[in-house]
Amino acid sequence: MKQIINLTINDKKYEVAVDANLTLLDLLRYQLGLTGAKKGCELGDCGACAVIMDGKPVNSCLVLAVQANGKNITTIEGVEDENGLHPLQKAFVEKGAIQCGFCTSGMILSGKTLLDKKPNPTETEIKSAISGNLCRCTGYQKIIEAVQSVSCEG
Amino acid sequence: MLLPKFNFYEPKTQGEALSIMNEYGLKAKLIAGGTDLLANMKRKLLSPDALVGISEIEEFKNLEISDKTIKIGSCFTVSAIAESAVIEKKISALAVGARALGTPLIRNLATIGGNLGSARPAADIPPSLIAYNAKAVLKSVSGERTVLLDKFFKGPGFTEIQPNEILTEIIIDIPDGYYGAGYINLGIRKAQDCNIVNVASFVSLDEPNGVINSARIVMGCVGPTHLRANAAENILIGNKPSEKLFQEAAKIAESECKPIDDFRASAVYKKAMIRVLTKRTLDIAVKEASLK
Numbered sequence: 115m116k117q118i119i120n121l122t123i124n125d126k127k128y129e130v131a132v133d134a135n136l137t138l139l140d141l142l143r144y145q146l147g148l149t150g151a152k153k154g155c156e157l158g159d160c161g162a163c164a165v166i167m168d169g170k171p172v173n174s175c176l177v178l179a180v181q182a183n184g185k186n187i188t189t190i191e192g193v194e195d196e197n198g199l200h201p202l203q204k205a206f207v208e209k210g211a212i213q214c215g216f217c218t219s220g221m222i223l224s225g226k227t228l229l230d231k232k233p234n235p236t237e238t239e240i241k242s243a244i245s246g247n248l249c250r251c252t253g254y255q256k257i258i259e260a261v262q263s264v265s266c267e268g
Numbered sequence: 269m270l271l272p273k274f275n276f277y278e279p280k281t282q283g284e285a286l287s288i289m290n291e292y293g294l295k296a297k298l299i300a301g302g303t304d305l306l307a308n309m310k311r312k313l314l315s316p317d318a319l320v321g322i323s324e325i326e327e328f329k330n331l332e333i334s335d336k337t338i339k340i341g342s343c344f345t346v347s348a349i350a351e352s353a354v355i356e357k358k359i360s361a362l363a364v365g366a367r368a369l370g371t372p373l374i375r376n377l378a379t380i381g382g383n384l385g386s387a388r389p390a391a392d393i394p395p396s397l398i399a400y401n402a403k404a405v406l407k408s409v410s411g412e413r414t415v416l417l418d419k420f421f422k423g424p425g426f427t428e429i430q431p432n433e434i435l436t437e438i439i440i441d442i443p444d445g446y447y448g449a450g451y452i453n454l455g456i457r458k459a460q461d462c463n464i465v466n467v468a469s470f471v472s473l474d475e476p477n478g479v480i481n482s483a484r485i486v487m488g489c490v491g492p493t494h495l496r497a498n499a500a501e502n503i504l505i506g507n508k509p510s511e512k513l514f515q516e517a518a519k520i521a522e523s524e525c526k527p528i529d530d531f532r533a534s535a536v537y538k539k540a541m542i543r544v545l546t547k548r549t550l551d552i553a554v555k556e557a558s559l560k
């Protein structure tokens with residue numbers, strides 16, 4: 115039996131009917147067409163599925179859609195505004211912090227949450243903030259530099 | 269990876285949650301953060317008929333602080349523990365354990381109740397709680413009982429919690445006087461791994477730089493549940509902290525643990541690391557106690 119849930123995603127209100135065993139990740143990708151959150155391990159290990167829920171980044175593969183009822187969700191699609199890409203998104207492009215791109219949306223959401231809280235984080239704080247996001251391509255250094263470059267700009 | 273089918277209930281109050289659990293018993297599972305449960309259900313280790321979501325019940329999310337006790341609601345998140353200034357000040361070893369758990373993404377979902385409920389011998393939250401002599405409050409429709417966490421774990425995945433019960437809160441009585449505790453977990457990497465061994469130690473002194481009047485040493489990953497190093501604790505009591513005494517206690521703790529060889533490390537290595545971490549956590553505990 116489907117259940118009706120109401121949630122806000124990227125400032126837009128949604129009312130959707132979902133099965134109890136649907137994850138938030140599958141709701142986003144397959145029912146709402148928001149494919150920015152990626153499906154990696156599906157077990158909480160890789161962070162490719164990260165979304166911001168009520169201000170905090172979480173693994174959307176470990177959240178049931180029914181548990182997201184009433185929540186405010188930001189996905190990578192909601193990070194740019196009318197002025198274009200978010201400074202952190204631009205920095206990822208400019209610093210070469212993206213190779214295959216599979217980890218990128220999660221990385222940016224984790225990095226953005228840190229910068230929103232601490233505009234001038236230390237390298238250790240950056241490393242710790244992205245420690246739940248695995249990257250198989252970049253070796254992390256350029257990702258750390260991208261986050262740092264935004265913090266220096268203030 | 270599909271989740272098996274189940275009915276989802278979202279009680280609004282503790283009372284509603286208790287009556288659902290009373291009706292379903294073993295056929296239902298409580299879900300708080302879901303980080304342990306959903307991963308197990310995706311791996312097809314479990315397939316309950318119903319899930320009962322409790323993470324939105326206000327009564328379970330409180331942190332209540334008085335001069336004598338700290339009460340942490342079962343659905344208080346691990347990231348909230350890691351960030352709480354009061355927890356850092358009064359029971360710092362719990363905050364250290366919280367910061368060591370999983371990743372920032374996991375910590376934002378994971379709850380203290382879920383960590384205890386999952387009863388993994390390598391878990392990061394129980395050692396410090398046991399070291400502080402914390403208690404769990406278990407409620408059912410027919411009443412409530414309080415269980416010392418030291419007696420709460422029954423084996424990997426098994427606890428005192430009965431099918432119709434809900435763990436509602438954790439109570440820590442703030443010790444009198446000069447006390448401190450340390451927690452260290454050893455893994456291959458800092459984030460996102462399972463501990464090889466972990467140790468929490470608590471001591472209280474009769475006066476700053478005085479003699480030890482109580483001690484608890486809790487060892488993880490070296491038995492089916494967390495183990496107390498009782499003999500090591502006993503030689504500490506009545507003595508002044510010293511390098512020699514702590515080395516002696518650490519050696520005894522090493523002989524009291526019962527690790528197995530597995531892919532993470534050999535039993536010999538785990539024992540040796542129990543010795544090292546016991547010594548180091550005792551050092552942290554005494555340092556903190558003398559500063560009080």
Ligand SMILES: Cc1cc2nc3c(=O)[nH]c(=O)nc-3n(C[C@H](O)[C@H](O)[C@H](O)COP(=O)(O)OP(=O)(O)OC[C@H]3O[C@@H](n4cnc5c(N)ncnc54)[C@H](O)[C@@H]3O)c2cc1C
Pocket residue numbers: 157158159297298299300301302303304305306307322342343346368369370371374377378379380381382383384385386390391392393429433434435436460461462
């Ligand atoms: C990638 C990853 C990394 C992890 N790393 C660590 C780590 O480093 N250290 C560590 O200790 N753990 C780790 N874990 C395990 C897990 O995240 C923690 O144990 C977490 O605290 C579980 O809390 P939860 O709220 O998500 O539990 P849930 O999954 O919601 O519940 C776990 C179990 O407890 C029961 N339960 C939950 N709440 C209650 C309650 N109030 N009363 C009675 N029963 C209840 C549930 O029915 C279930 O059986 C990790 C998990 C993942 C996926």
Ligand code: FES
Pocket residue numbers: 152153154155156157158159160161162163164173174175176
């Ligand atoms: S897909 Fe969610 S953490 Fe890997």
Ligand code: FES
Pocket residue numbers: 211212213214215216217218248249250251252
């Ligand atoms: S860019 Fe390929 S995984 Fe990070």
